[in-house]
Amino acid sequence: MTPRSNATATYTANPYLPLPARIREVRPENPRVKTFVLEPADAGAEAAFSFEPGQFVMVSVPHQGEAPISISSPPGRGSGLTLTVRRAGRLTGAMHTLGPGDTVGIRGPYGRPFPMAELEGRDLLFVAGGIGLAPLRSALLACLAARERYGALTVLYGCRTPSDICFSRELDGWNAGEGLRCRVTVDRGDAAWQGRVGLVTTLFDEVDLRPERTSALVCGPEVMIRVVLDRLEEMGLAPETIFTTLERHMKCGIGLCGHCHHDGRLVCTDGPVFSKAELASG
DSSP: OOOOOOOOOOSOSSTTOOEEEEEEEEEEEETTEEEEEEEESSHHHHHHOOOOTTOEEEEEETTTEEEEEEBOSOSSSSSOEEEEEEOOSHHHHHHTTOOTTOEEEEEEEESBOOOHHHHTTSEEEEEEEGGGHHHHHHHHHHHHHTGGGOOOEEEEEEESSGGGOOSHHHHHHHHHSSSEEEEEEESSOOTTOOSEESOGGGGGGGOOOOGGGEEEEEESOHHHHHHHHHHHHHTTOOGGGEEEEOOOOOSSSSSSSOTTEETTEETTTTOBEEEHHHHHTO
16 A cells, blocks of 8 residues: 555544534535535634545534545635535434534544645546545645646536536536536436436546546546446556545544455545555455
């Protein structure tokens, strides 16, 4: 396993102690997904907190449990810590009942991030499925904030239906802006949908990649990840330049409980970001 930069400050010296974070804003993304903008309740803790794209935090609600949630905001202070959450169980269901002024517990950040320094100077292809766009959004916004450090940026985003699309307003802005190509498709359209219909892999036919200078960042349902990673390698990208972030159930987030064991690795500490070469050697 190749070491990767993890120059982030944890929220608290005790890794088991969640500290309160106040909900500043809640943005509905679609009927099942909301984005929560958080700020640490303690100003001192806020000053000590930093993260890198691809990392996650353990989020808790009293009496409702704890779960790992990817960070969807870019690094840097001022914009708050943003988590995009799909309602899928007890903890996330409880979060969806909360509003501005309520608090949740967070601990972290944890995990290996995307190798942003290694990606500098290269064209970047972001391939996302459904809520998988959330952790990629953190990396993409970081690239847009330092646009001169990266080559061509392309986003390919697929969802099951139009009602599953997240970050709709940002997608429109990315499409209208310069220096970023963005393509969106859905598996099944509806009467109002006038966009593309088909799997996200069909969008590969619309982009002209330079494989020797392109790196890819991928996140979405596991079956989509497997297909996309193989397709990217068929298109000439080296396995060492293809990165994906995996999702597993976990209890501790710090490599102790073993619940996130995957092919001899722990997703919480060896990942959640892996290159295709690393996954192939597992």
